[in-house]
Amino acid sequence: MPENTGAKAHGGAGNRAKGTYQDRDKPSQIRFSNISAGKGEVRCGGWRPPAAEEAGALRAPFVLRGGGRRPPPAGRSGPGPGLGQRQPFPPRASRLEGRRAARVLFLPSVRRPRAPRRLVPSCAPSRVGGETVRGGPCLSAPRPDSWTCIALVWCHGSGADIPAVADAIRTSLGPKGMDKMIQDAKGDVTITNDGATILKQMQVLHPAAKMLVELSKAQDIEAGDGTTSVVVIAGALLDACSRLLQKGIHPTIISESFQKALDKGIEVLTNMAQPVELSDRETLLNSATTSLNSKVVCQYSSLLSPMSVDAVMKVIDPTTASSVDLRDIKIVKKLGGTIDDCELVEGLVLTQKVANTGVTRVEKAKIGLIQFCLSAPKTDMDNQIVVSDYAQMDRVLREERAYILNLVKQIKKAGCNVLLIQKSILRDALSDLALHFLNKMKIMVVKDIERDDIEFICKTIGTKPVAHIDQFTPDMLGSAELAEEVNLNGSGKLIKITGCTNPGKTVTIVVRGSNKLVLEEAERSIHDALCVIRCLVKKRALIAGGGAPEIELALRLNEYARTLRGMDSYCVRAYGDALEVIPSTLAENAGLNPISTVTELRNRHAQGEKTAGINVRKGGISNILEELVVQPLLVSLSALTLATETVRSILKIDDVEYL
Incomplete structure (x- = not known):
């Protein structure tokens, strides 16, 4: 198919944008340039037919070659102006709906591509209506088929629930993260910043977005902590996938490259980890305290951390235990008093x-x-x-x-x-x-x-x-x-x-709180602290926190990408860059400049400071191990593995069928 250029549309205050579609079956491209953003709709869920009063004002700005003739302009009969000729266009430009809401510019008067045609956008970022549209303005979102996949829909709006899930809990990451107030259908209110709790109560409709909710649940079962981080990482990886797909890289190549990056990442994290003994009570307390620092009840970590460590150590044999059955630790909630009244009962x-x-x-x-x-x-x-x-x-x-x-x-x-x-x-x-x-x-x-x-x-x-x-x-x-x-x-x-x-090896933790909201959040916080100690029992190794592992992973994966050839190198580099979302979000939530903070972290790690991380208490970068900010290795390994597996699963999906 030869290269075709759309007509230049003038008139009004419409913004101009450029875009390109790549035809899979044919190497040539269909180009649309200088297309004004007029009465077309920018929407998340699909095209909305124009209202009756708008229908008369719409004009077809160009014709797809071989796709049929466009209707003549109002007041004229016969064929309209040909390619390259000016034509009236509505004066008012459409606005983007919502925060990073839409990725597709729908022009109602443009014929959609025929079903057999497999179009894959390869557009540069453009501005439409004063807002940046990731991936460029697409005249018609390509239907996901054997070439495209659901990850591409992430960038094109009809799967807008997917980035919404990651964005919803991103602000809750880290010690300075914000809390969410959730009201259910019965009017009951929950205040929490626990990722699994937030996602469990969200009404998610898109099937791919539901996979992220299940991802958080799986992380909660496996590690008990890192439920927010795993969804944020998965969201960043999906965003990286959409950019790779727009450049024409096949989903299978991306999936295989991500698996290589995961294997290398597990090796890097394991080398960074430090062994820990269950007899080292101080190290266990530091791990539990780090988990509680991001909770609403963080000011009571000096009471809850020893309680959690003692509870786990009383129900296991430290020399032979390989796991912990948390059902042997019963948490009893009793309304009244304060969190200071919590106690551990043998x-x-x-x-x-x-x-x-x-x-x-x-x-x-x-x-x-x-x-x-x-x-x-x-x-x-x-x-x-x-x-x-x-x-x-x-x-x-x-x-x-x-x-x-x-x-x-x-x-x-x-x-x-x-x-x-x-x-x-x-x-x-x-x-x-x-x-x-x-x-x-x-x-x-x-x-x-x-x-x-x-x-x-x-x-x-x-x-x-x-x-x-x-x-x-x-x-x-x-x-x-x-x-x-x-x-x-x-x-x-x-x-x-x-x-x-x-007695069997069981204990009871009595949790007190002045109201129901505090009581439930205290229970969730103690459960997370217990899960952190359980992770250390299952895999007796610690790793630095504060975004240090993710920055080190990004650096090592970029070095590893240089040893690869072809598209694998490009995809592994994109995988590593996506992991920087964790330190960037930590810095942003702590009120720091994310760009300068991440840049300084890169430089420090490039100089060999593997434990350099974000110290949110001091508002800067320091040796995070000296600040006693540590987390179990199992939490990081589980988050990276589960997020990658979920993204690879989404990459293999080319369509969603509703029965």
């Missing part, structure tokens, strides 16, 4: 109240857990009892009383003095008569135990759940030194069971 803590107020403290406790009701037996749905006189009614009441008394006597005979009752759907799972008998026999009763807590309770105090009274024997009981109901200074009560005789 035992069991229940938020339920004692059912019988007569017994609230038991020493040398023998604890039983039942899963049946302490009430009169019920008839089947198909049966009924007919009482015809008062004598029969009195007999029924006496038999019910005798039945319940027999149950309580068997419980007392087994030696039980603390009874836990699983929550039941029956309203009278514990009758008043049974409660009266238990109180007279000095048995402390706690009812409404949640089913999800049964496993933790049994492991903690050594008891076994009993489903029938015939199985209630002394060997089914657990034992503890003390079981008591504790008053929390007017903000409620808790039941503490401590001094377990045969």
Whole structure:
């Protein structure tokens, strides 16, 4: 196909832009130059038909060669002016909608390319309507097919949800990141800067954008930290992919090059890491503190960090452990007080109240857990009892009383003095008569135990759940030194069971907070700190924070790219440059100049300072290890690996089908 140039459109205040489309099947190009931005729409989701009053003002500024004739201008018959001739154009230029919203300029009067034609834009950045359009103004977004892919849509607007996901949490990265206030459909409000929590509550519609949400969830499961960083890195890699695709590089080549860059990056990070021993308590505290520095409750890190480290070390054997089961660490939330009132309890803590107020403290406790009701037996749905006189009614009441008394006597005979009752759907799972008998026999009763807590309770105090009274024997009981109901200074009560005789390796963390928002954020912060210590148990190595690993990766990948040939070199270099989004964002969120900060970081790392990073507390660059800003190696490796795998998956997608 020969090179074709669109007509020059004059008139009005429309801005001019240039663009180029590359035809895959034919080596020539279709060029459109000097096209004014008139009444065409710049939109994220596709073309909007012009309104009735606008339709008469629209003029076709040019004709695609071989694509059909354009309609004649208003007031004229026959063919309109040919190529290169002037033609009226609407005076008002369209505006871009939203922040980095659109990537496509749709001119309603221009015929879209035919379906078989595979067009790949290779435009230079231009300005349309006073705003920069990444990738240049495209007259019609190419439909993703076997050549193009969803990553290209990132740059062309119909997948605008994808960059929106990364941008939404980018400002929450780092110790100086901002918090998000999220209101759900019920009106409940959440204040957090945890990436996984933010994305979990976002209403994301685009399928590719949902992959980023799942990416954050996967990082939370694997490492527990770095949920914001992994999405920001994935967003930067997708942005790099879109630029590479616009230059005509095939998606498969990009994907294979990114895998090479990932393998090299893992090698670089592993060489940067420093081994750590679980007996080094100070190093573990520094890691937990770094994780808490970006949280709302960071001012309480001196309390929460030791609590998190001690909790993990009490449930594992430091010499042989290869992982940590966080289900052995139960976090109990209790509204009231302040975060200073949080505590670590070696035992069991229940938020339920004692059912019988007569017994609230038991020493040398023998604890039983039942899963049946302490009430009169019920008839089947198909049966009924007919009482015809008062004598029969009195007999029924006496038999019910005798039945319940027999149950309580068997419980007392087994030696039980603390009874836990699983929550039941029956309203009278514990009758008043049974409660009266238990109180007279000095048995402390706690009812409404949640089913999800049964496993933790049994492991903690050594008891076994009993489903029938015939199985209630002394060997089914657990034992503890003390079981008591504790008053929390007017903000409620808790039941503490401590001094377990045969304890499993479990602990309980009691979290306090003045309101629900602080309470939930404190729980999330403690969970992240626990996950950081778990990462050190799984992979006992630390790495510097503050953007130092990402800058070092970018430098080493650029050196590695020089050893490659062809498009691999270009793609690996783009991969390394994309990783600089982390230090750039850290600097921007800390109020520093991101350009000068990243430039200085490059120079420092080029001189061999591998641990030079951004010190947000001092507002400059320093040796980040001396500032005790460290993070587990597993967090960085997981973030880099998961982000790259997600981007490679998106690169392999060429279309989205809605059924």
